[in-house]
Amino acid sequence: MPQVLASATPRWYSADTSAPPPAALDKATLDKLVRTNKVVVFMKGNPQAPRCGFSNAVVQIMRMHGVQYDAHDVLQNEALRQGIKDYTDWPTIPQVFIDGEFVGGCDILLQLHQSGDLIEELKKVGIVSELLKAEEAKDTAKK
Amino acid sequence: MSKYSAKYLEDKLKEKLDATYVQVCDDSDGCGGKFSAVIVSKAFEGKALLQKHRLVNTTLAEELKEIHAFSQKSYTPAEWEKVQQQQ
Numbered sequence: 260m261p262q263v264l265a266s267a268t269p270r271w272y273s274a275d276t277s278a279p280p281p282a283a284l285d286k287a288t289l290d291k292l293v294r295t296n297k298v299v300v301f302m303k304g305n306p307q308a309p310r311c312g313f314s315n316a317v318v319q320i321m322r323m324h325g326v327q328y329d330a331h332d333v334l335q336n337e338a339l340r341q342g343i344k345d346y347t348d349w350p351t352i353p354q355v356f357i358d359g360e361f362v363g364g365c366d367i368l369l370q371l372h373q374s375g376d377l378i379e380e381l382k383k384v385g386i387v388s389e390l391l392k393a394e395e396a397k398d399t400a401k402k
Numbered sequence: 403m404s405k406y407s408a409k410y411l412e413d414k415l416k417e418k419l420d421a422t423y424v425q426v427c428d429d430s431d432g433c434g435g436k437f438s439a440v441i442v443s444k445a446f447e448g449k450a451l452l453q454k455h456r457l458v459n460t461t462l463a464e465e466l467k468e469i470h471a472f473s474q475k476s477y478t479p480a481e482w483e484k485v486q487q488q489q
Binding site: 313348349350351361362363364365366367370371 | 451455472474475
């Protein structure tokens with residue numbers, strides 16, 4: 260039976276729910292991905308335009324400490340989004356890695372930042388936090 | 403959006419983690435998709451920060467599939483005492 264669609268009829272396409280979900284990235288791929296830099300962040304959006312408040316908080320913390328890091332936008336890649344959650348057995352995004360080790364999400368980063376432990380964690384991998392530099396500059400000025 | 407309430411989460415955390423203090427806030431304007439929690443429990447003693455959070459995530463594994471934003475502050479009774487003194 261021929262189907263005729265009037266040109267005025269709006270047409271839209273929803274996701275084909277019968278299609279299998281994209282496979283999650285495998286462990287070997289992620290093992291490499293979490294080590295491309297000393298600090299690697301999996302987030303929603305990118306550091307210039309975070310698309311979630313929690314991801315934004317992590318970006319702001321990294322900026323305060325002057326950390327150079329690699330960021331991956333999980334919204335661009337469903338296999339990455341699922342893969343990283345499976346990899347860490349952690350249910351939420353953002354996820355932060357230091358030296359290939361999973362550190363935590365937004366809550367943990369914030370707490371490490373507030374307690375000063377983040378400065379120590381960064382020092383272990385040879386990153387001197389800008390906050391530490393500022394602190395030391397102040398101390399020198401006092402002397 | 404999610405069928406969970408702050409009260410439900412509080413009760414579950416209290417029971418499963420034997421928590422001495424739990425406060426869950428519904429930050430979602432009632433839609434049930436966003437919560438923040440403060441949890442104080444002896445179950446956290448001797449655990450690193452990441453392990454504490456993992457314990458809570460595991461306890462709420464089923465719920466977190468539907469709740470898309472969950473933020474937690476998890477303390478041992480001793481840590482909680484310090485936090486309160488600072489306030």
